[in-house]
Amino acid sequence: MRTIAIIASLLITNLIFSQENKSTLCLPMFNSNSFSFELDTLxxxxxxxxxxxxxxxxxDLDETQFIDGKKxxxxxxxxxxxxxxxxxSLTVPIKIKKNAHIVLxxxxxTDSLYGVNSIAMLRLMGHRDKDTGTFPLFKxxxxxxxxxxxxxxxxxxxVVKTDENFIVLSGLMQGKGKAWFDNFELKIDGEDIKNVSFFKDNNQLNTVTNTLSKYITKIEDNNLEQVSNFISNQNSKVRxxxxxxxxxxxxxxxxxKxxxxxxxxxxxxxxxxxxEAYYTNTEDLNTYILKGEGNLKKILANIGFWSYYTIEFKELVIWLKNYNKKTNNKIIIVGVDSQSGGNALKILTERTKRNTHISTILKELKKDSTEISDKIRISNSILQELIxxxxxxxxxxNARELSQSYFVNQYxxxxxxxxxxxxxxxxxGNVEKELASDEKMIYWAHDQHIRKKPNSAGGFLNEKYKDRYVNVGFLLENGKYSAVDxxxxxxxxxxxxxxxxxxSLENLMGKYNYPTILLNSKSALTDPYLKNNLFNKLLVKRSIGALxxxxxxxxxxxxxxxxxxxxxxIKDSNPSQLIK
Known part of the structure; x- marks a missing residue:
């Protein structure tokens, strides 16, 4: 019985997601050339x-010594x-069931390998247990x-003691001299992983795509009411x-967005x-959409995150300002990030300059010689006094942002x-408390923050709010993007x-030949067939930050x-249009 749940096709770079036997160019999760180091660079x-x-x-890669191939x-x-x-090391993204037998x-x-602890050897590792810090698979x-x-x-x-999502194959060398490594081989219950593909065959692939099609909708003419309707159809208490x-x-x-x-x-x-921005740096932005005051270009630049210094975001801000002119139920923008880099210390110093006691304490925070532990203690005491x-x-x-920035910066x-x-x-959560019983709020951030993964902001929100927290992520297939070099x-x-x-989910969505698709992944995850034949696999998605x-x-x-x-x-995309 096969105990391998998934590894990318190791011998080919396409076909595993080909529908109706049409090949599609894509990259395997794992490059089989890595086993024999037939690579351009390490x-x-x-x-x-x-x-x-x-x-x-x-x-380095060596073209003078090899067991076969050229390197x-x-x-x-x-x-x-x-x-x-x-x-x-080679990290192999593969799901392995408990009690599976591994042969590596x-x-x-070696050439003139000597010294007190000179050695060349082999090691196998799996996931580190988060609770104990040990490796259930380590040999x-x-x-x-x-x-x-x-x-x-x-x-x-x-023998695998627990289910594993990836394993690491390692060659180790210690001492003076030289050692060469070539042709790693890995078998799970006698099956060479190089022969394992993502789906068993095209029939399974076709069944997966046909089943998944029940949960996808083509987005016509940028009509996003489908998303709005989904949220409306969720628990009426979504916040x-x-x-x-x-x-x-x-x-x-x-x-x-x-x-x-x-x-x-x-x-x-x-x-x-x-x-996903500092509170202090978004105060002027909020004032602008409420009252229309200030130079918008300068306000966006002062947010401190280049991703908001774009034409797309600028147009949204102008729309919000115009919307607020027509309604008594005003839209408010607030920054909720806590990393260091905001203007909290500067603004707090200015706003409390008449408070001699606070002003004196704040001076300690401006000193480079003040230890981070002291900055945490001082900033928190200021916050409590102001409250x-x-x-x-x-x-x-302002004081809360300052205190949080020091607290997070110790890690x-x-x-x-x-x-x-x-x-x-x-x-x-503090912003949510200010909502009326029938109101909702948006949390704008990267997919990695809004995702319901444990220890992410979305994970914490999901734990607290359950179905009252709904999230929408994005999949990108082709194009260019803006980032810091x-x-x-x-x-x-x-x-x-x-x-x-x-x-990747991007590659799978590309099989439907729609430029834009809405995937109801919440419902798809409950489908028994997809749970056992798609979502039990090591799926990936694109995720790029500021760099x-x-x-x-x-x-x-x-x-x-x-x-x-x-x-x-989104099948084809373009980089953000930065404000000139």
Missing amino acids: ESSESDVSYLIDKNYQI SVGITGLNQDSKTYATL SVWVK FGEKTLKGSEDWTQITLAA IIGLGEATHGTSEIYSY SDLIKTLIKNNNVTKIAL KTNQDKNIIM KGLKYTSVRDSLQAFNI KDTKKLDSDNDLKLVKCT ETNYQFISLNNDPNTFFDLLIY
């Missing part, structure tokens, strides 16, 4: 090869006394090589609507828009992201969307509670 964005070295090691990977050790080691092998050659091969050895195949076998974006710099996404907001305001009684003395709401919001990596998102969810740090509109992955990147796809968890309620697919 840094190729189309491979899952990675490596970890320090000053004691060098690593291997050579690792050179420079220090016989090194206590570190070099790691060459690789060919290794070293028993055979090791030292000195000078000709090409030798080393093998390890293991928060998350509107995402697959990239921060796509014109069509911002236009669709703008049109959707207009529809939701007219049809669904949306009265507030929470932006107790019933200060103006804007002053309290790094995934912890930073999680804390930042938890604070966004907290701030959104990772080398020059300049904003650039000439960035390409990479070829879609064969295992230009070659790594444009992220995995989608098949748990319905962590997904999107609706997804809007």
Whole structure:
């Protein structure tokens, strides 16, 4: 019985999503050339090869030594006394069931490998357990090589203790000398993964696309009332609507979000828009849409996020200003982000300058010598004092943003992201409390924030509000996007969307030959056939932040509670139109 749930087609770059036997160009989730290192570079964005070295090691593709093909990977050790080691790894995106038998092998050659801890060996890893920090799947091969050895195949076998979503195959080398690695091979219950494709055959693919078609709707003439109607048909107590974006710099996404907001305001009684932006930096924006005061171009520039400095967003702001002129039920915009970089300290200092006590304390926050722990304590004490003395709401919001920015800045990596998102969810919750019983609000942010994934803002909102939180994400297939160049740090509109992955929702939506599609993913996830034949697989979707990147796809968890309620697919797109 096959225990492999999914891996991308490893031998071909198309066909796995071809309908009616028509091939479609797409990238496999995993490049089979990675197994034998027949790559142009080790840094190729189309491979899952990675490596970890320090000053004691060098690593490169070697065309002079190989077991077959034309290349291997050579690792050179420079220090016989090194206590570190070099790691060459392949990350294989594959679902493996508990109790499956794994056999992993690789060919290794060594030349004058010596030193106290000199060794070349094989390692297999799976997911790290979040609760214990350990790896349920973690094993070293028993055979090791030292000195000078000709090409030798080393093998390890293991039984999977828990379900795995990916595994990491690694060659390790320590000491002085050189080791070459070539031709990784992986078998699950005797089946070589190179022979496994995303779908069993075209019949299964056709059944999947036919079944999924029940949950897709062609969006005609940018008519987004379909989305509005879906939200209306949900629990009547829906309070928060998350509107995402697959990239921060796509014109069509911002236009669709703008049109959707207009529809939701007219049809669904949306009265507030929470932006992935600083509260202090959006105060002038809110004043503009309420009173028409200020220079809009300067206001948008001062938000501090280039993604709002676009013609698409500018047109929405002007529409909101004109709408507010005609209604007593005013639309309000508020920033809910908490990362450092806003104007909270500057504005709070200005607004509390007559309060000698607060002004004196704020001076401590301006000193570079003040430790982050002290800044957290001081800013929080200021916030609590302002709340107790019933200060103006804007002053309290300035102080809260300042306190949150210091709090989140003490963390790094995934912890930073999680804390930042938890604070966004907290701030959104405060905005929601101000809504009348029949009102709703928009949460405007990236797909990664609005998604219902645990530790994302959408995950926190989903946990608290359940069906009262609805989210809409985006899928992009072709085109260009605006982003900050990772080398020059300049904003650039000439960035390409990479070829879609064969295992992406974008590629699957492309089979229907519609320019724009609404996917009711919430309903599709409840379909028994799709749950067992599509959503149990390692699907991916495009996700790009503020920086230009070659790594444009992220995995989608098949748990319905962590997904999107609706997804809007756009076949061809263009970069955001930046304000000149």
